[in-house]
Amino acid sequence: MSAPERIPPRSVTADPNPAELLARGELTVRGRIREASNAALFCTVALDGRKASCVYKPVAGERPLWDFPDGTLAGREVAAYEVSEATGWGLVPPTVLREGPYGEGMCQLWIDVQAEAELLALVDAEEPEPGWKAIGFAEVGEGRTALLVHADDERLRRLAVLDAVINNADRKGGHLLPTADGRLYGIDHGVTFNVENKLRTLLWGWAGEALPPEAVDALKGLRDALDGQLGERLAGLITPAETDATRARVDALLGSGRYPEPSGEWPAIPWPPV
Numbered sequence: 001m002s003a004p005e006r007i008p009p010r011s012v013t014a015d016p017n018p019a020e021l022l023a024r025g026e027l028t029v030r031g032r033i034r035e036a037s038n039a040a041l042f043c044t045v046a047l048d049g050r051k052a053s054c055v056y057k058p059v060a061g062e063r064p065l066w067d068f069p070d071g072t073l074a075g076r077e078v079a080a081y082e083v084s085e086a087t088g089w090g091l092v093p094p095t096v097l098r099e100g101p102y103g104e105g106m107c108q109l110w111i112d113v114q115a116e117a118e119l120l121a122l123v124d125a126e127e128p129e130p131g132w133k134a135i136g137f138a139e140v141g142e143g144r145t146a147l148l149v150h151a152d153d154e155r156l157r158r159l160a161v162l163d164a165v166i167n168n169a170d171r172k173g174g175h176l177l178p179t180a181d182g183r184l185y186g187i188d189h190g191v192t193f194n195v196e197n198k199l200r201t202l203l204w205g206w207a208g209e210a211l212p213p214e215a216v217d218a219l220k221g222l223r224d225a226l227d228g229q230l231g232e233r234l235a236g237l238i239t240p241a242e243t244d245a246t247r248a249r250v251d252a253l254l255g256s257g258r259y260p261e262p263s264g265e266w267p268a269i270p271w272p273p274v
Contacts, residue, residue: 018094021047022054022107027100029056038062038073038190043100045107057190058105065191067198070239073190074106079237080166080189081108083246086225087218089158093177093185097237111185117178119153120202120274122146133205136269150205155184160203161215164260165222165249166192171201173274193238195245197263200270207261211253223250 015021025047033040039061045054062073074097081095095108121132125147128134132149140146150156155178163171169191177185191198211219225231226247234243253260262268 015050015052018052018109019096021045021050021052022094022109023096023098025050025052027054027056027098027107029101039102041102042110043107053110055108055110056100056102056105057108058100058102060103060105062190068191068194070242071193071237074104075237076192077106077108077189079234080162080168080192082230082233082237083166083222084162084186086222086230087158087162088221089162089218091155091159091162091184091186092189093187108187111177111187112179114178114180119151119156119176119178119184120173121149123149135202135204148202150202152205153184156203157206157212158215158218159184159186160201160206160259161211161218161253162186163201163203164199164253165219165246167194167198167245167249168192169194169198169200170270171203172270172272173202193242193246195241198266199260199263200266200268202269204262204268206259209259211257211259216254216257219250219254223247223254226250 022045025045028044029041030044031042033042033055039058041056043054043056045052057074057077059072059074078095078097081092084090084092093109093111095106097104098107100107122138122140123146128147128149131152133152135148135150137145138148166189168189170188171186175186175188177187226243231243
């Protein structure tokens with residue numbers, strides 16, 4: 001299937017129940033998103049006069065990953081949404097697991113991006129300016145390096161906590177979707193929830209710093225939810241061992257009271273970073 005001539009911006013629907021629309025609506029494929037590493041299809045979904053744009057990633061289009069042998073990318077994408085919702089932060093667009101034209105897959109609301117929002121930058125400096133956090137130095141060609149920084153932004157702070165909980169192995173700049181109404185969404189959560197520590201992210205700016213009170217409260221609520229309905233929902237999406245590992249990561253964050261730090265055992269920053 002060919003790509004559409006122009007993929008429209010990701011748009012947030014005003015639908016009062018987008019998850020129901022995604023799960024029950026008629027899914028129509030409009031084109032393929034070619035830059036995706038696995039099959040990702042741009043679609044519309046319609047139900048009882050309601051309509052939205054979405055992304056459909058069929059399980060049949062997933063490439064096997066040696067270090068994620070269990071479950072599916074689609075299941076982990078939906079699990080990330082469920083965990084995000086349990087924090088109360090709404091950091092992942094509505095996402096469901098459903099049947100589609102090419103079999104079972106994940107279906108996620110398309111988000112309208114505010115392109116001019118600046119969350120990442122390369123600067124010719126040794127230290128970040130106020131309002132920014134250092135990630136590390138990057139080669140920019142001809143033997144030159146520049147400091148890679150991200151915004152000291154509350155929304156990114158929350159996302160850094162979520163990534164630590166779900167053990168996100170691939171938080172790139174292109175996975176950050178700021179919107180005109182001030183929201184920030186994270187997408188592409190197919191390589192998450194591994195039982196081994198695989199956290200790889202651009203959001204290291206708060207490494208080792210104390211978690212803010214709202215993060216501690218969210219983690220406490222998440223820990224309770226994992227022993228209740230959230231744990232039941234995850235049972236159909238990831239393995240019992242992965243759910244147990246998620247509980248352990250929440251406990252570790254609450255125990256330390258701090259943002260995690262790179263382990264030094266593998267590259268801490270995904271490549272390419274965007």
